[in-house]
Amino acid sequence: MSFAANHPRHRNDAKVMSRADLTARLVARLHHEEAVIGGIGYANFDLWGAGHRPQNFYMLGSMGLAVPIALGVAIAQPARRVVALEGDGSVLMQLGALATVAGLRPANLVIVIWDNGAYQITGGQPTAAAAAADLVAIARGAGIAQSAWAADESDFEEMIARALTEDGPWLIGCRIDAVKPVATTERDPARIRDRFMRGIAVGG
Amino acid sequence: MAEFDRDTGTAFWPHALYDLLRGAGVSQFAYVPDAGHKVLIDRSLADPDAQSIPLTTEEEGVALLAGADLGGARGVLLMQSSGVGNCINMLSLIAGGRFPFLTLVSMRGEFGEGNPWQFPMGQAVVPVLEAMGVICLRAEHPDEVIPTVSAALTMAFQSGQAVAVLLTQKLIGAKSF
16 A cells, blocks of 8 residues: 555546656666567557557557557566557456456556547547546555555656566556647557567577 | 267366367367366366466467467467457457467357357457458257368468368257356
């Protein structure tokens, strides 16, 4: 509970930050070929924009699958940290996946939620997170005890540093703004898969 | 050889099937429970070298198995025919990424089904899966299970195909509820 106690209690208490900036801060801390599974939409575009890594997998097809894909990688690669980046709309579509993660307790899994309260890529329509849903509270209720909102950029960096070294699973909620990414991810799924598998040296 | 254990009334093939899957390197067993998969689920829970992964909904399993492949592992999705409908859109990931994919589907809504609510999805399983690029193989008799799943394992993990083995109600018995 100490993890949660040192961070904003509610979504509305967290600072609204830049997704591109936070993504760059995250990527700058990856020094051990950590796997990153980007969720559909702008989460992936900013991940690509932060500089392509062979250990990035860009999920571009269906909402909500970054977390279960990352879980499969985390179970298959227990010695490697695996980070899932997912938007609030996508997490809302697969809330059950949080309970699945909580039940399996993968120590090497880190979930980062980019919450701007909007389906930004389709025109900014509000999500249930904008209305009332607190995804960190939902994650904690699902059983991921180490779930918390990042208060600001330095808090985010401290949380990432801890999540990359100490036993998880971890879930870090980030309020983000509505700025559009400057980059666009490449699209060929078979090529993305092949490059990722070569990037973590499991063939392809 | 007898097809059933005389003392417990349970079939032998599910145990041989578990051994076949493990022998083929399958280590992630993801499932939404169904009575037809009880032995496989119980064996995976008791197996220290396998991961037994209960899902909240079947489409999670499609993504999880893609993740398993990305991480260099092999998995299988165990579900009832009603769960096939939940997976449809997620199978785009399998087709687009040319992921190997193996699912064992315990059938409802077909041979001898006693619950009318099961028919629409049960009857739609094959056209829906085939429409999404999944090859369907049927096992209707205990003697067919091992050869059929052996073929599916080769097709999935050697040839990179998406394959469903339908464990039919002729095989597992029709339910009256």
